[in-house]
Amino acid sequence: MRVLVVTAVAAEAHSVAGGLVGCAARSSRPLPSGHTVTSHLLAGHALARLTGSAAPAVDVLAAGVGPAAAAVGAATALATAPYPYDLVVAAGIGGGFAPRAPLGSLVVSDSIVAADLGADTPDGYLPVEELGFGRSVHTPPAALTARLAEAVRGTGLPCLLAPVLTVSTVTGTAARTAELTARHPRAGAEGMEGFGVAEAAAAHGVPAVEIRAVSNTVGPRDRAAWRIGEALDALRTAFEPLSTRIFREE
Numbered sequence: 001m002r003v004l005v006v007t008a009v010a011a012e013a014h015s016v017a018g019g020l021v022g023c024a025a026r027s028s029r030p031l032p033s034g035h036t037v038t039s040h041l042l043a044g045h046a047l048a049r050l051t052g053s054a055a056p057a058v059d060v061l062a063a064g065v066g067p068a069a070a071a072v073g074a075a076t077a078l079a080t081a082p083y084p085y086d087l088v089v090a091a092g093i094g095g096g097f098a099p100r101a102p103l104g105s106l107v108v109s110d111s112i113v114a115a116d117l118g119a120d121t122p123d124g125y126l127p128v129e130e131l132g133f134g135r136s137v138h139t140p141p142a143a144l145t146a147r148l149a150e151a152v153r154g155t156g157l158p159c160l161l162a163p164v165l166t167v168s169t170v171t172g173t174a175a176r177t178a179e180l181t182a183r184h185p186r187a188g189a190e191g192m193e194g195f196g197v198a199e200a201a202a203a204h205g206v207p208a209v210e211i212r213a214v215s216n217t218v219g220p221r222d223r224a225a226w227r228i229g230e231a232l233d234a235l236r237t238a239f240e241p242l243s244t245r246i247f248r249e250e
């Protein structure tokens, strides 16, 4: 399986790469945007065994913060890759919805939702579907997300299979948290890139999934409570079983 992992920032990309068991960076491919895709060959990867080539199995890209940067980075990587990808993963730290997704836990997306892609009206929020154009939800393959979540749980880390919201503005008030929770009662996490990555993947006919390691709780802003280091460690741990099990499949 060839996998493109898209993070926002380099620290997240390093955590992902650090979790890819038994491999180091093999090559890097600069994109016209100035970003770099770093390629990793998983040890014993079946494709490499078959071809004898150093074909990369997992490519990691730090594309920038926000859905637009993520979409541009992912789309450019997909369009310029010398081989087709089988899966795109949006990965990074994120806000967790309490009590479902505590600090340091993981959330695997059973849907990737653009939570602010719509219209505000006196009668409430309308998603783009109700405005008559576009889409605000991508649904990853259920069998794949179940296996990803199960693999992550095997590390001992709590892992929720739930909707992951994409927002352009980090939630920082109780009122906004309540609004999002009312609209998405099962939401596990929010981030700022997943929907952009999923749109790019969909344009290339490749399935996409999002994985968030919870660094902070969605709610009133409290910088002292952020656990970014813990979340980056959890992200690294989560990618270990993905690289030893799921990504090795043909």
Ligand SMILES: O=C(O)c1cccc(C(=O)CC[C@H]2O[C@@H](n3cnc4c(=O)[nH]cnc43)[C@H](O)[C@@H]2O)c1
Residues within 6 Å of the ligand: 008, 009, 065, 066, 092, 093, 094, 095, 096, 167, 169, 170, 171, 172, 190, 191, 192, 193, 215, 216, 217, 218, 221, 222
């Ligand atoms: O200044 C703040 O209050 C604040 C709170 C949380 C996160 C930020 C960021 O600038 C990080 C954005 C970056 O990290 C992801 N992320 C992490 N936590 C959240 C969150 O609670 N809501 C949305 N995104 C989050 C995000 O994907 C970005 O890549 C600032």
